[in-house]
Amino acid sequence: MIATAPPRVAPITVRGVGKVYPARRGSFVALHDVSFSVAPGEFCAIIGPSGCGKTTLLHILAGLFPASTGTVEIPPQEPGRLVTALIFQGISTLPWLTVLQNTEYGLRHMRVSPAERRTRAVEQLRRVGLDRFVDAFPHQLSEGMRQRVSIARALATDPDVLLMDEPFANLDEQNRLLLQDELLRLWQENRQTVLFVTHSLDEAIRLSDRVLVMTSAPGRIKAEVPVRLARPREFRSVRQDPEYGALSAKLWEALRDEVLRARQT
Ligand SMILES: Nc1ncnc2c1ncn2[C@@H]1O[C@H](COP(=O)(O)OP(=O)(O)O)[C@@H](O)[C@H]1O
Ligand SMILES: [Mg+2]
Numbered sequence: 001m002i003a004t005a006p007p008r009v010a011p012i013t014v015r016g017v018g019k020v021y022p023a024r025r026g027s028f029v030a031l032h033d034v035s036f037s038v039a040p041g042e043f044c045a046i047i048g049p050s051g052c053g054k055t056t057l058l059h060i061l062a063g064l065f066p067a068s069t070g071t072v073e074i075p076p077q078e079p080g081r082l083v084t085a086l087i088f089q090g091i092s093t094l095p096w097l098t099v100l101q102n103t104e105y106g107l108r109h110m111r112v113s114p115a116e117r118r119t120r121a122v123e124q125l126r127r128v129g130l131d132r133f134v135d136a137f138p139h140q141l142s143e144g145m146r147q148r149v150s151i152a153r154a155l156a157t158d159p160d161v162l163l164m165d166e167p168f169a170n171l172d173e174q175n176r177l178l179l180q181d182e183l184l185r186l187w188q189e190n191r192q193t194v195l196f197v198t199h200s201l202d203e204a205i206r207l208s209d210r211v212l213v214m215t216s217a218p219g220r221i222k223a224e225v226p227v228r229l230a231r232p233r234e235f236r237s238v239r240q241d242p243e244y245g246a247l248s249a250k251l252w253e254a255l256r257d258e259v260l261r262a263r264q265t
Contacts, residue, residue, distance in 0.1 A: 007041020007191040010075045010083070010160035012061065016163035018218075019056050029055045032218035033247035034070070045204035047255060048214025049262035054197045055089055057219070058163045061195065062086040064183035075160055081215040082106050082157035089165040089197075093146045093249040100134040102149050106153065106157040124152040128182060134172065143162065143226040150183070162187075164196045168203065177235055180206060201251045205229070206238050210246075222256040 006147050019031040030053040038044045048054055061074055061082060075083045085106065093102050103121035112120070125131045128148040138146050147167060156163060168176045184207065187194060191195055198204050204211045204226055213223040229241055 004188050005191045007039075007161040008193060009040050010193045011073070012038040012193060013056075013073040013196065014061070015071050015073075017057070017060065017067045017072060019053065019060065020068045029218040030066075030073055032115065032220055034214075036204050036221050036224070038195055040193055040195055042210065043187060043194045043196065043208045045196045045198055045211045046214060046253065047201065047204050048219060049216045049255070049259045050107060050199070051262055051265075052214045052216050052258070053219030054214065055165055058086060058165050058197060062163055064107065071136075074080075080110050080112060082110060082159055084161040085149050085154035085157060085159035085164045086161065087167050090170070091138075091143070091146055091150075093149050094158035097137075098134065099130060099136050099138070099141070099149055100177075102138065103152045103156055105153055106167055110157060120156050121152070124156045126187050127155070129185065130154045136162075144171050144179060151179075151183070151186075157189075157213065159193055162192045162194045162196075163200060164194065166197050166199065168232065169199065171174060176203070181235075183207070188231075201248055201255070204251065205247050206233055206235070207246060211251060213251060214258070214263050216258045217265065222250075222258065225250055225254070 014037065017031055017034040021030055041069045044265055046054055046086060057077045059065060068151050076085050100121055103125055104117045107117045122131055122134065125134060125206060128151055130145060132151065133141065150167065168179050173180065180203065181250055196207060208227055210226045211227060212221050214220065225247065227247060229238060229243055
């Protein structure tokens, strides 16, 4: 049984956020009037059709660029600590750095001393089962292992908020299930506030406390579906829960029209 930590005091609030990108002819509205909040320690999933602005939203929350309109409230970064960590869509390990150096990357930017950096990075690699691979380079690892390096790098700075952009999208089903288990274990040990983008209804239901469904572009929050399944969520028990089928149907009902609309643009 995993000890469940108290939630971190790190809410996220998004109010009326819009994002307009310059386009070849004029401009393109990627997000329009997006509002929601995530409670401290909550695991919130976002689903929406491809191109609806999910990555844009996470990048605004991570502070990579500002929203065109509206406001976001998210805990600010602190010296020596990345309070909000972003796991990018796709493979985000740096191929010229070893597994250890990849994991130390955020800490290096936070000017943590080399000795402490190493200790903290090795500890995180141990938690994701990669401490034997400290000196390996990303190309020597499987895709699932590389994704675990990205998770270790994000966790090494001890963030209160984890922004995850389709982190398991490129994995096969078995590895995806294993990494979901690992993520849930790490989350229960630390209770970060998590915003998790996925295109998998199944993954959203298995992991989250609540699922936000976005419309096709310009992205808005169309529906909000609480997931009240008991934790820990064993793979088999989740799928056998009658509530699972109802949730899945509800999410697909909200999403289907948006996916069809996104295909026509
Ligand atoms: N830097 C950019 N400049 C112009 N358009 C962009 C830029 N980034 C994303 N877009 C457009 O904004 C829309 C939303 O993109 P994105 O946030 O990546 O969506 P998602 O992650 O939901 O697939 C897409 O149509 C994409 O082409
Ligand atoms: Mg994306």
